Amino acid sequence: MSKKVLIVDDKPLILTLLEHILEGLKSQGVELTAAASGKEGLARALDEHFDLIFLDVRMPDLSGHEVCRRIKAADSEAYVVLLTGEEEDEVRGTEARADEHINKPFHPNYILERVSAILGLEL
Numbered sequence: 110m111s112k113k114v115l116i117v118d119d120k121p122l123i124l125t126l127l128e129h130i131l132e133g134l135k136s137q138g139v140e141l142t143a144a145a146s147g148k149e150g151l152a153r154a155l156d157e158h159f160d161l162i163f164l165d166v167r168m169p170d171l172s173g174h175e176v177c178r179r180i181k182a183a184d185s186e187a188y189v190v191l192l193t194g195e196e197e198d199e200v201r202g203t204e205a206r207a208d209e210h211i212n213k214p215f216h217p218n219y220i221l222e223r224v225s226a227i228l229g230l231e232l
Contacts, residue, residue, distance in 0.1 A: 111138040112228045113158065117150030117176065118165040118192065127163060130217045137230050147171030154180045159187050161227055166193040166202065174205040181206040188227050 116127045124143045131141055142159070144150035147168040154162060154176070162180065164173035177189050191202040194213045202210050211223070225232050 111140050112160045112230070113140045113142065114224070114228075115142045115144065115150065115153055115159040115162045117144045117147065117163065117168075117173070119146055119168045119170075120165070121145070123165065123192070126217075127220065130220050131224060134221075134224065134228075134230060139228065139230070147173065147176045151176045151179055154187065155183055161224065162187050162189045164189060164191050164207075166191050174201050177202065177205040177207050190223070190227075
């Protein structure tokens with residue numbers, strides 16, 4: 110059974126970096142989807158089920174906190190990881206029902222380890 114991962118970030122470099130980090134998991138049935146804005150990410154998340162969603166906290170159109178809040182209200186089974194650069198974002202993320210926070214900058218191996226653990230995959 111395939112696992113679906115959604116990556117939502119308004120910075121193309123971060124989208125590309127996360128896609129590159131997770132590319133090797135495609136051989137284990139992981140499907141990657143990217144969205145370049147909070148609104149696009151929310152629409153995709155509400156349109157189909159994702160097992161794991163990476164959300165940038167600070168996006169100009171719709172914050173990661175708000176996207177998380179709406180996703181959790183509609184689909185509480187999606188595991189949501191907020192990508193943040195500031196500690197106060199973690200408090201707001203907890204209030205939005207995020208499952209986890211990863212601080213930027215992050216190490217690629219850490220991302221890969223977390224995704225593997227969350228989705229039950231082997232590295």
